[in-house]
Amino acid sequence: MRKELGLLLLLVVVSAITAAINPLFLSGVNLLDMANLIGLFGVFSIGEGLTIITGGIDLSIGSMFALLGVVFVDLLTEYQMAWPLALLIIIAGGVLLGGLQAFLITRLRMQPFIVTLCGLLIYRGAARYYTTDSTRGFGYGDEADTLRSLAAGHLYGIPNTFLFLVILAVVMGVVLHRSVYGRYLFAVGKNEEAARFSGIRTGLVIAGAYVLSGGLAGVSTVLLVFYTNSVSPSSFGNFYELYAIAAAVLGGCSLRGGEGSIIGIVLGTALLQVLQNLVNILGIPSSLNFAVMGTVILLGVLADQQLQARRKLAAAQASTARAAAAPALARQGQQT
């Protein structure tokens, strides 16, 4: 929890400074706008976080948005499909793509980076080919009004996307931190060999993370489509996988695997959105957007690493002190 508290503190400090410079930061409109974006980005960042906890990565989600997005718009406009069916098809599509990647990673033992990088290239290409690079959008008709009001509406003024993220975070928090599957995820991420020696089907556990990431990407597609109202296959969702990775890493997920928490990922997403917002609201040239984000992530991870190293050193000193008190154990420690 220490990491999450630190992150929360950072979030509060950054917000306070921004608000002090420009009080508009705290205006209702701005806060709700941010909440909406946090909801949109948080959903797929949680999926990304799961793959990172297994020690892998999912680079393909941004392109999945484009491919699933154009299909989704077409299903609703071109084919006039009932929205529940279209929604189901898109989520199933994400699960399928995730499952395909999981198969390549766990069964054919390919590296997650390569598999999902190729996914990134292939899905983007497929989306552009399918639409011959033309933008797909809703007309002025009332396609899927019910779904639109679910995905892009408000409840008591709070964006539904944000509410959805809160519910999802609670559910995934229970899955990750309270369920058998969550424990297996951490065990596999920390030490796959020991997990295997304990009878855990490590391949299935890892595959589950990619399938969940794909499924959540499917859900995100729908949310994002109703946010932008149109899908340009060459740019829709570009770089979003990197936002997700950044949020997860900022939130305490280690790229070595076995570390991370849902609350951390959500806070990481929030911090990223606050940073984006801060660039706008403080009148920093928007071209510096990425640079600001990069700098904060770099400093955040650096600070975390230094703090951890110091904590580890303290723990080591404590244990050598204990070992010195018990000579038999000391000998042991040095031999192994």
Add this chain to the structure above:
Amino acid sequence: MADMLLELAGITKTYPGVVALDDVSLRVMRGEVLGLIGENGAGKSTLMKILGGVAEPTAGVIRIDGRDHRALTVAGATRAGIAFVHQELNLFENLDVASNVFIGRERLRGGPLMLLDNRAQHARVAPLLERLGADFAPDTPVELLSIAQRQMVEIAKALSVDARVIIMDEPTSSLTLSETERLLRVVADLKAAGVAIIFITHRLAEIMTCADRVVVLRDGRTVGELARGELSHGAMIRLMIGRDLKSLYLPPQSEPRPGGCDIAGLVTSAFPDRSIDLSVRHGEILGLAGLVGAGRTSFARTVFGIDRRLAGEVRLDGAPVRIASPRDAIRQGIYLVPEDRKRAGLVLDMPIRENITLADLLHHARLLLIDRGSETRVARAQAASLGIKAPGVETQAVTLSGGNQQKVVLAKWLSMQPRVVIFDEPTRGIDVGAKTEIYALMRGLADRGVAIAMISSDMEEVIGVSDRIAVMHEGRISGVLDRARFSEYNVLRLAIGQALEPAETAEDMT
């Protein structure tokens, strides 16, 4: 031929609490093959580390060309003409032969550009390979070479620095018979050219063929030296054994029960042309002895479903069980306490509680949600009954001592229903007190009717703890001893693939 190349005088090496070498003296003459033998843990590796400049002796003198050194550095050892052909080959598989030979001292061209001069390297390596009778070229990638060929690369590397003493550590352990013969011919050629060779092996027959002189180590001491004329298997084994074994034996509290685990015709991927037949009764501790590399660990991994079983079957109380993964084995109550507890036994960054329940998590869960209370209860009960010394069950496993870590691995299995437990080197790197506790735990398990197989390279342990001993040699069981015939001599004879002496041979030889 009697000029001395190298002399070690009174070398002692102590690690905190352990004397690895005690007043060892050794001389190496030009153009001789010196055999160095001793049991696992007799001090051979430490001695070689000192010669290689990796370890610094606590006392003693290393004399090279009449000059005394207190210790060698790696560079100093190389300069003195000492070269190694390692047991685990230290080659870069992604580079070619010549690059490996010249690694770290590449021939350069192009002045400040520091380009590799591949042509010069190849030209220099080719005659070396020819001299060794190698059947590959300097530009062959090492990954395409067999183990025997890789050894030739190592030897070529030694010759390229004009080594005068080449130390070969178990060079033939992974070679076929014809490859071994070829290596022994190379050894003879090198010797004729005036190179001295220290030949470390467990295979006494090779020593008989090639050694001019044999030095025997036991418990870190030189216990004897045999000249060429005095060499015989019996003489060598007698020198290797003969230490006082402390009695560790805890007799069983109950009669051996019927049934157990029968392994029939098991073929492991490590020795695809050998098969293993072995039975462990409920209520007994079966020691599994043998030299390092005899195939005991891969036997254990195969039974547990980690490695693929090429043939054969495992029967539990007479009924065949299907084991394709550790999960299958665990469901049958067959558990493995692995050799490398930090890598395979524990998730070090997890607390004791999570490590103990990891293999049985579904038992601690309702609707797939973990019941921490149930976990904590079981973990506390196990920690108390095994005497795990830690501030609490939330302590990370990484902070525990080796003995306590091993107890956590045990607790994981004891909290379930064990029927067969395989221990692979259960007390390696564990202090004496914790060892005794682990022996008592093993006996307690056996008395509850569990069948126990204990792989151990520690002679004292294997003889002291087991009810029966099966000995493995190069992928098969070379013999099974009951307590009446337990002796270091018998175990060692079987371990090096010799039959027991006629008077001692009996019906239970397999």
